[in-house]
Amino acid sequence: MDGGDETAIRTQVLDAAEELFYGRGIQAVGMDAVRSASGVTLRRLYQLFPSKGELVEAYLLRRDRRWREELAAAVDRAGGSAADRVLAVFDWLDRWFAAPDFRGCAFVNAFGELGGTAPEVAAAARHHKDALRGYLAGLTVEAGATAATGDHIALLAEGAITLAAVSGAPSPARSAREAARLLLAPAVESARPPSG
């Protein structure tokens, strides 16, 4: 039950904190809940993260990195044409929405809860969304569309995440995917070798 070296304990704590913060909201979860869920003593917890604010920051930082890595990996695995890779984003969202613990975007949730009072949280959310937008813009431009179309794709993805969370159904992913396909269609057509 010891937990091993420091980085292993860090992972244990962050795993527990992530599940609790994401599932119940940050303010609704006390440090004691993180402690008992991670099986770590309170003393150790505060040695690793000197305050709850720093634990929250670490939670958001790690989640940002992992979420975007997983998205990129799924897109890479999907292969196909550049436009197919854009659409694969929405297939990945669909699978995410169907997960039993899905509760929307952790950054939007944290922003709504703490963005008005905690600037680091607001900054983390802004950074996450900006990075996502950049990633989608890259994919979209590769598909022969403009960066503006990339923004449109980002809007669809964002709306799908929020509406799937609030409605509790994964269907916004498919709806957004169809809209993205329509927005990409002109670029895909003009990228084809001219047929006449």
Add this chain to the structure above:
Amino acid sequence: MDGGDETAIRTQVLDAAEELFYGRGIQAVGMDAVRSASGVTLRRLYQLFPSKGELVEAYLLRRDRRWREELAAAVDRAGGSAADRVLAVFDWLDRWFAAPDFRGCAFVNAFGELGGTAPEVAAAARHHKDALRGYLAGLTVEAGATAATGDHIALLAEGAITLAAVSGAPSPARSAREAARLLLAPAVESARPPSG
């Protein structure tokens, strides 16, 4: 400083609660802050709203009604073709995003903060988004497009609200407006009298 009859006091309290809950988050605002901001005694506050939960519910209910009424009024004022009326939604969002106290969708924020533990809050958010979706579907069908296109419009609006909040800039409204115009274009064209 008395405040007058009961419904006037209710309005005072709800005005103060709305500004505080929306601006700082619900859990970050204590009943005492609502009391001092509304200039009402704690006794009166609890006579009107027997618990904080009921105050939160009343806040969300009133905000839902007023927000959707204001949107519908702005769309009605905009006039023009049916497609123009759909686009007027995004013009209205643009103005909202530029307001100094704009901090995203109150229902999404409340959902992120309390949706995991308070079912009434989750239900209020679901109801709000469903009503908005229904309204946009109506507008979109009037413009000659399908209900599926209405869902696409709703996704764009939702994404615009979230991204404007997190980024702090109103530009997502214009971006979403342009995407909506593109999605509506086929319907608008086919609705024109055939030109050849």
Add this chain to the structure above:
DNA sequence: CTGCGGCGAGAACGAACGTTCTCTTCGGTA
């Protein structure tokens, strides 16, 4: 063996919060 530094377990502390209670004042009525 003898200290000593570190650690697990959880008590303790100070602040904040939701909610209720007390005390006092005051307006209306017989």
Add this chain to the structure above:
DNA sequence: TACCGAAGAGAACGTTCGTTCTCGCCGCAG
């Protein structure tokens, strides 16, 4: 005037939370 219910002002209560402190135990240097 004497009384009663309502209400303003804010203290008080019980709980929760973030954070720190205490105590007892164990491994190790001399």
